[in-house]
Amino acid sequence: MSDHAGTEAVLPEGEGVRRRDFINIAAVSAAGVGGVITLLPLVSQMAPSADVLAESSTEIDVSAIAPGQAIKGMFRKQPVFIRNLTPAEVEAANKVDVASLRDPETLKQRTKEGKENWLITMGVCTHLGCVPLGAGEGEVKGEFGGYFCPCHGSSYDTAARIRKGPAPKNLQVPEYAFTSDTIVKIG
Numbered sequence: 509m510s511d512h513a514g515t516e517a518v519l520p521e522g523e524g525v526r527r528r529d530f531i532n533i534a535a536v537s538a539a540g541v542g543g544v545i546t547l548l549p550l551v552s553q554m555a556p557s558a559d560v561l562a563e564s565s566t567e568i569d570v571s572a573i574a575p576g577q578a579i580k581g582m583f584r585k586q587p588v589f590i591r592n593l594t595p596a597e598v599e600a601a602n603k604v605d606v607a608s609l610r611d612p613e614t615l616k617q618r619t620k621e622g623k624e625n626w627l628i629t630m631g632v633c634t635h636l637g638c639v640p641l642g643a644g645e646g647e648v649k650g651e652f653g654g655y656f657c658p659c660h661g662s663s664y665d666t667a668a669r670i671r672k673g674p675a676p677k678n679l680q681v682p683e684y685a686f687t688s689d690t691i692v693k694i695g
């Protein structure tokens with residue numbers, strides 16, 4: 509500390525001027541950096557950096573999820589539901605007249621070919637973002653047997669499609685793929 513203060517004290521006058529110039533240049537550079545920073549969010553939306561990409565996928569082993577069970581995972585810091593539908597739940601979803609739905613989608617459109625029993629959705633109500641019940645052991649599933657949002661009473665069916673209540677859309681199906689028979693990579 510005192511060394512530094514001493515250096516300041518013995519600087520010749522010209523040196524002091526250069527130092528001030530440097531400070532001015534630094535201030536200008538900082539303003540320039542500010543301009544770059546405002547561009548960054550746009551750039552990163554177009555091309556996420558490697559570490560963002562790495563964080564943005566989640567691998568889940570589904571081998572322990574029996575038919576009729578579900579688990580809650582996390583994907584991009586939000587809950588995700590992975591549900592192994594029973595044959596009866598698949599049948600119930602397929603029996604619905606899709607044209608009558610608020611957000612018309614078939615179970616087939618919401619699942620992967622040959623794996624219609626694996627319903628993978630975000631656990632985020634499309635009304636105001638509460639976490640619906642129905643994935644946890646013993647949780648109420650609502651009158652359509654899928655998920656029930658306790659915040660304002662939205663009910664989702666066994667394909668996690670909105671059937672009743674204020675939510676405008678089905679529970680969102682994230683991007684995912686089965687990397688093996690039992691591993692799902694979300695994102």
Ligand code: FES
Nearest residue numbers: 633635636657660
């Ligand atoms: S947040 Fe789910 S019904 Fe409102």
